[in-house]
Amino acid sequence: MHEDSISALLADALAVVPLRPWPRYELATAAFDAVARAVGDGEREMLALWAESGMVHMAIRPIGETPCVVSTAVIEGRFPSVGRWHAPAIRLERAIHDLYGYVPEGAPDERPWLDHGAWDRSGPLGTRGEAVPRDPADYPMLPVTGEGLHQIPVGPVHAGIIEPGHFRFTANGETVARLEERLGYVHKGIDALTTNAPIDRAGKVVARVSGDSTVAASFAFARAVEAALGLDVPPRASAIRGVMAELERLANHFGDIGAICNDAAFAIVLAHCGIFRERILAVSAAVFAHRLMMDTIVPGGVTTNITTEGARLIGAALDEVAPAFAEIVRLYEDTPSIQDRTCGTGHLPADLAVRFAAGGPVGRASARDFDARRDLAYAPYEGLPFDVPVLTTGDVDARVQVRIREVAASMDLIRMLLAMLPEGPTLVPVPDAAGPCEGVAVTEAFRGDLLVWLRLLPGGKVARCHVRDASWFQWPLLEAAIEGNIVADFPLCNKSFNCSYSGHDL
Amino acid sequence: MRTLILKSLFAKPVTIPAPDPSAAALEEVGRALEARVRRLYGRSLAIREVDAGSCNGCELEIHALNNAVYDCERFGLRFVASPRHADVLMVTGPVTRNMKVALERTYAATPDPKWVVAVGDCGCGCGVFGESYAVVGAVDKVIPVDLSLRGCPPRPLDLLQGLIALVDKTTARQRSAG
DSSP states (O other), rough: OOOOOHHHHHOSSSSSEEEEEEEEEEEEEEHHHHHHHHTTTTTSSSEEEEETTEEEEEEEETTTSOOOEEEOOOOTTTOOSSTTGGGGGGGHHHHOOOOHEEEEOOOSOOOOOSSSSSSHHHHHEEEEEOOOOTTTTTTOOOOOOOTTTEEEEEESSSSOOOOOOOOEEETTTTTEEEEEEEETOOOOHHHHHTTTTHHHHHHHHHSSSSSSGHHHEEEEHHHHHHHTTTTTHHHHHHHHHHHHHHHHHHHHHHHHHHHHHHHTHHHHHHHHHHHHHHHHHHHHHHHHHTOOTTTTTTTTSSSSSSOOHHHHHHHHHHHHHHHHHHHHHHHHHHHHHHHHHHSSSSSEEEEHHHHHHHHHHHHTTTTOOOOOOTTTTTTTTTTTOOOOOSSSSHHHHHHHHHHHHHHHHHHHHHHHHHOOOOOOSSSSOOOOOOOOOOEEEEEETEEEEEEEEEEEEEETTTEEEEETHHHHHHHHHHHHHHSSBBBBGGHHHHHHHOOOOHEEEE | HHHHHHHHHOOOOOOOOOOOOOHHHHHHHHHHHHHHHOOOOOOOOEEEEESSSSSSSHHHHHHHTTTTOOOOGGGGGEEEGGGGOEEEEEEEEEHHHHHHHHHHHHHHHHSSSSEEEHHHHTTTTTTTSSOOOTTSSGGGGSSSSSSESSSSOHHHHHHHHHHHHHHHHHHHHHHHOO
């Protein structure tokens, strides 16, 4: 471990709790605050920040090493603000405040985030106070002053078939001076629905945190349960999980590449990518009996096997799509009018990607060389050779290019996994927990790293479960990437990020 | 580009043949129509999609209606950008408390006569998000619903069959009345 201030602080932890596979340290308030400060100084990446009754947890990671979780007790309804030192934590602790009523002391932004004044109680998971109903539109946006500025409010109901959220643009002529997001519209209370819930019911809810990442979320949930119980999954089940996760990545990347080009009026790419996406969903339905493969990954393995015929169908679909996609990629790369729109647009500086630990194509297009499949390796990816494309230009084009290369890498991975599909069972029974136990897992969703932490109780119950989608750390960066671009390029930038609303709002 | 266009000229279409309207949807729409204003839609419906709290799964499948495989425009079904241009609101849910006002306003902004199609198990009230402080519930708890298309998420084919039933019934009623 590093010889740095956080290591010294962890050595003085009040208790080390067995969380698998990472350690969890319980710290006194002052030590937790010091860790937060060091995270703000760049000693660690922050992977997640969440609360449970009477406790706040933060997952941190020294680059290239195993992460850990640090926790501190909430004392008299307060905990030290992480956001005052480390900006990526601001929205997370605003969410903690709304859900639990706990006050982040010294927080730079005290506005509510998920609570729009429409719930029937305040702090629904913690303090459970009387709700103070207020007009949902009554929300102080950050002030923007200057000459010739005007505001454009957009949403929550948008023009396309997309999720709801509010964007407030402040523009000078056509140029965006500031974008401020307001999210939380699709908050469904997922943290509450997975508290004190039977494992299978919690799993069904987690599978619907964000429909496009259902495989990745179920994968992380299953692995967290298995880690908590010390359960080994049969190798065949792991390989099938990998195939499903890569099929999900393919379908979403095709959708994203098409949608980005469509937002620059280059509809031919969308038309073709729509067919590729459909091809992948159709083969997923044929093999796994569900187009999005929902609820197929469960703790203990998978509910659907891949037959010899299934493997053949998947291979045939890839053989058909790969050359056709290569042609569309050439079209994208050889057409100056689309390149003119995507190159140089929506630039995300590399230092911001690092500070926010931005995962997925958003981070990798801005030089952040991280992929959970390789850097927090898990079955079936351990030991498999696969490409993790990293680019440095950080613009819309780079985010398209990363996806293009990941399509190729995912196809290779699926072929590799199918070629050496181990024999054996695909599902083992899940034993009951002997006592309270904790597990954590990170999977690489198409959007980036997705973290699930949970605590199990005897009787097959989930005491508390928290899901952190990659979008938490990408949404704020979209505000930075759009600055100085023209309003008309916002759809392009937004699609190239493709953050989840539901996965963020929970 | 040239080779792509040439290929497209000689390739067979990827679009699926037109499916029959769903029997269940026909019956439900038929029932709903009795008490509603009839109007000539000319086999055409302008649809505005509203996500009132969904996980985005339903949106992915509604999106697919627009692709070359399902190509919903050949049935006169077109997605529009504003509720003011819409005959039909396709609403996914569960309706969250944070989206309730926005859904009510979208409904109010849609000109009469209008139809509401609740999409997905959550929008129809049988999804996994039932009991929560943050959720109002099914779409019909907030605005009147004419047709429910269940599924988690419903497949594009199911959506298409339900919507074609809606178009057929509306047109048939108009013809017999007219």
